[in-house]
Amino acid sequence: MTTFLKGHGTENDFVIIPDPENAIELPPAAVAALCDRRAGIGGDGVLHVVRSAAHPEARHLADEAEWFMDYRNGDGSIAEMCGNGVRVFARYLQYAGHVGEGDLAVATRGGVKKVHIDKEGLVTVGMGRATLPEGDVTVTVDDRSWPARNVNMGNPHAVAFVADLEHAGRLLDPPPFAPAEAYPQGVNVEFVVDRGPGHVAMRVHERGSGETRSCGTGACAVAVATARRDAVDPTVTGTPVTYEIDVPGGRLTITERPDGEIEMTGPAVIVAQGEIDTDWFAAIETVNP
Ligand SMILES: N[C@@H](CCC[C@H](N)C(=O)O)C(=O)O
DSSP: OEEEEEEEETTEEEEEEEOTTOOSOOOHHHHHHHHOTTTSSOOSEEEEEEEGGGOTTTGGGTTTOSEEEEEEETTSOBOSOOHHHHHHHHHHHHHTTSOOSEEEEEEETTEEEEEEEOTTSEEEEEEEOOBOOOSOEEEEETTEEEEEEEEESSSEEEEEEOSOGGGGTTOOSOOOEESGGGOTTOOEEEEEEEEETTEEEEEEEETTTEEESOOHHHHHHHHHHHHHHTTOOHHHHOOOEEEEEEETTEEEEEEEOTTSOEEEEEEOEEEEEEEEOHHHHHHHHHHOO
16 A cells, blocks of 8 residues: 655645655656546645655755655656645655654755745745746737746746736646747746735646646746846845735745845645555556556
């Protein structure tokens, strides 16, 4: 039997697979089956919880961070980072008794992230710095197109400011973007409207997962794109800037500091724990080796 848990951060939901010694094979088909909302457990992605020392991609980080977040998108693809995922990952480590409240470090494909779990259930993550590659990008939905800001948070984002979040449509498919060379590995697309000073709302279509109810790296990208649109740059002014970002699943608070480091704060919840049926899991791997 393989244990799983289910958790979410602002309703970006994950199947959590604890596997300290990295003994469980997770081919893309197994991840997609676990994330299937009708035939599986259901989730936007999988958080595979592995000791850094036991994973070839994280062994070199084992002295800095005991645990590695081996994150997978719902379609089985691998992504560099997942901001909501890191918060839920930390909450799982606390739930399982591996860590207590306070500070910890989590290894990710995007480097080691510093995390703080507070008494009220909120989790803050040091998300690193954004980079803003030059070049015009256009995002299209149906008969509307918008210029988008290219923001990299370890993973790629295209941030488009729109008049109405409904203009993003049903977001059943990845929104087309141009030029194609802008995102050779695909992109997460955020649609943003202003709500007031330091306050915006967004929807997101995630690479590898479809429309989700929140995206942590996306919220960071939106905060930076909004600041630059408004000619605000903490690395120039020396004054931190904070945005409240409303997502369909709740609210995230994003602060960009004068050194360019971005902090994200939001909730992280464990909702269930169970056992995956051995025969069902084995059959997926047999059919899709
Ligand atoms: N939901 C995540 C982002 C997950 C990765 C993304 N889909 C990608 O492929 O880059 C978040 O909270 O950041």
